[in-house]
Amino acid sequence: MKTPVLHHAWARIAVLLLAFVCLDATAQVRTWLDRDRIAAGETVTLNIETTSASNAEPDYAPLLTDFFLSGHTSRREFVMSGGRSTMRTLYAVALRPRRDGVLTVPALYVGSLQTQPITLTVAPSAAPSASRAGEEVFIESEPDDPDPYVQQSVGWVVRLYSATPLISGQLDQAAPDGASMQRVGDDAQYQRDVGGRRYNVVERRYLLVPERSGPLTIPPAHFEGRGAGGFFDDLLGNNGGALEANAAPRVLQVQPVPANAPQPWLPLQSLQLRYQSTPQELRVGAASTVVIEAVADGATAAQMPELQLPTIDGVQVFAEPVQADERFTDGRPRVKLTRRFSLVPSRDGGVRLDGVRMSWWDVRAGGARTADLPPLSWTVRPAAPGAPPAGPGQAVRPSASPAIVGNAQPGQSLGDFGGANRIWILAALLFAALWLFTLVWGLHRGDARTAAAPRPARDEAHPSSNPDLKRLIDRGDFGDVADALCAMARPPVHDLDALRARLDDPRQREAIDALQRARWGGGDGVSARELLRHAFAKGPRWRQSTPADAPPVPPLYPGARSGREG
Template sequence: MHPLQRRFAFLFGAWLLLSMISLGASAQTRAWLDRDNIAAGETVTLNIETTSAVSVSPDYTPLQRDFFLTGHTSRREYELVNGRSRTRTLYAVALQPRREGLIAIPPLSVGGERTQLLSLQVAARSAQVPARAGADVFIESEADDEAPYVQQAVGWVVRLYSAAPLVSGQLDQMAPDGASLQRVGDDAQFVREIAGRRYSVVERRFLLIPERSGALTVPPATFEGRGTGGFFDDLFGNRGGELRAQAAPRFLQVRSAPANAPQPWLPLHDLQLRYQSTPQELRTGSAATLTVEAVADGATAAQMPELQLPAIDGVQVFPDPVQADERFVEGRPRVKLTRRFSLVPSRAGQAQLSGMRLQWWDVRAGAVRSASLPALSWPVAVGDAASTDQNAASASAAPATVTAAGTAAVPWGAMQGANRNWILIALLFAALWLFTLVWGLHRRAPAVAAASKEPVDAMPAEIRSQADLKRALDHADFGELAQTLCAMARPPAQGIDEVLARLADPRQRQAIQAMERARWGGGDGPAARGLLRSAFAQGPRWRTAESTAPSPLPPLYPQGEAKGGPGGGSGG
């Protein structure tokens, strides 16, 4: 074989091997349960999702010792991600525990991948029988707290019980006056035996947030559907297959925030803080990573204050965006917040970090609680002399900048611990990508010019709706809320200062000013959100075109409302 041919064959084989390795590495497999806590006699659904191109069903053999397995299903989907096709397969199986207690679900083999370890808590069978048990179909609803506080996140659960198979149906839960109600997650489906009868149960979860104190009436949930009627029933016009059910109305007594409650107001069942990872030492000019985790029982991510480290003398701190994992546990919301901080010392010696501290209100005990992290101390070693001088020069000439997403860009000198060759390669590919983008935009210039002649008012209908504004008032951060208000103006406003100038209602302008103080000036986020909900309950009131005039004063707060600013997440 010619040497060039051998070399080509070698390179092709290496390329093929690397492609196979990358294809196998790109496959992702995960497993999860639709519920983590069940009662004896109930079923739980185990879901397994894999992106492997090889279609191999999971091996359920390790589960047969602790569970009865029924209802095997699978679904295969094809999707296009970044110009590449990907196959995703979802497997599901219903598990009925053979015993009570904590049961471990071992890793299962799916082709060449394995799922992670899971756990399921199985409680004793409840002796309480629902009031309407025995009917073909009935509904029960409950709150995780019958006497919540104002702005407390209440878990609201609606369960539809059906003894007959359902062909179709509609389950509705109306929102009460004086509270916001938002559906959370997907429906959970399982089987429960009640009074010797087997029911299929559909469990739907909601997030209920009371907006004012006093009695709160939650409307009853309703169901209208159709079961599997017989052939002769349909033939002779007998509508016996129709099913209807309605739950009983529920009443909650909402308590006001106590006078001695800490601010910002944070009603919770529990709050835990911990260091997920800490560096062993710091070096001048090098970035070290510190990760903080907060787990709040009874809150959503929008209700939590921002995780922020106290100032460290001689150390620059660059926070990453907060990562939020929201779940529904024991009938109420639970959120885990994770945030990484890059620590870059500017001088040698000793660095001291005082512990983070968050105060909250214990809704069960009715008392002030405090969650804190211990103080940390690190020795700061001197980095390489050349890189230290370069870092000092770059730090004085070009300080770190904050990006639009709220993250900090570490100076080039702080990257001495990384491989700069790889960084240069990444920058080269970024430059090529930018060149391609500019070339594509240049080719699209005529189309963009023609499109620019369209009226500015052609905004998506969903952005302009009052329902979206209400969702933003209840759950979005202040940055998204400002974005929604700008989009609702006609024509759309370029910033929140323009929204202020075009609003006709003084209460709405005062509420926005309170929001801006909370975003940029350390104001009270929960109080500002309460003012916004009250002022914009009926939607924004705009001035007429003749009465709107540009303000001669400079903007009161920094511009850029369309982005989530540093205070964009501080809401009530």
């Protein structure tokens, strides 16, 4: 009588083990550095995250060739996403390069998984003056450009040096008058040698955008905290662990917008355009893809003009949303914009795509520059016999390779396994489906209880309390600014003329007129932003009642729309 029960128990255990094996086959691993560029003598943190259910730790042996290792840590957490529970394990290790130059963090094994190699640039030592090496704690702050232009994105870096371990503390950097300043990313923590003494460094980065020309005084960063005091300090109750430091004040000389600067005003360190991919041929009714990439050094995605293709005679162009990759490199912002365009010819014959052009201002050389792409030409072939016309997003894509499950060879599907293996796999899938059904049922019951419980009344947020409006006015496209202002009305309006009629403040109506002139009439964009910034600092002021009659004259700018100008 015990044998069937025992066999049943072993069968359940086997099903569970097989389910875990199937789940672990989909495990992933990714790796990254907290910085991709450091100075000699500093440390950088290598992070490895895996979703594998095994307890295998990374094999760090390949790192010993070019790095000193220290500070090994690990952390596990369960993440709920889409009704599924995933276990993630994060490993971290501090790397100190043995030499400068361009180094490669090699691929590492985490159990049966393998990471991707990473490139790390190690510059020669850039440690501060050795005269400060005797201090327990001190602060250094610096911009990436001491003489920026108005509306230029300036990277502001604050570094806190501490020779003693910190127990607690607060590092503050006040924003200056006449500029916007916002914190960027997370703090980077590493170690650096200063005058033969080892310091722990906390590096905090900010994005500084001057709003007017002239001297700009940056308030000094301030730190107050406590370090690990000595034995006698703790015994006698002295305040020996208290630490305080202030950075030296800095003054930047902000330059005005040059008279010969191209519009829209785009101050950058560098700008590069390139074709990521272009079609070899075009066919009537078939969609082909052109991918354009723009890499801007010294700007955020909000400051960049929209990537657009010029009109192509006889070809419809359908643009996908822009993909933006923003980073903070060498103390300043850097953005890579990528956009895909589908080209659908309507006739055969020769067609030409004129080169994309983008004007910008070189802040290093102090001159106007133009980034452009070469023109492209194709001979459109007739449509394939019997082929239906393709629309946007219907371009023919290469078929995906068959998925490999477990140890299956390419081209081998689940149905190719033997009968016994098929039974176990089907049993594992059934078990997983039952587990998922139970989880969804439990979550549904919890949602039902939450929905049945009385909810407190929620006041609708006031339309004027938009925290992103100031940042949008500072660095956004004028079309986006118009969209945001129109959306703040209750109910929303469709264009700026209707918005202007709803406003009660004459300064705000004047700012709307300046916005219209800057968008459609060749007005001054810098002055328009200044008017918008001051007029809408406290949000829009609405009339008590909206005029019911239509305006006696046509709109000042016919065809003006609240969307992005074409």
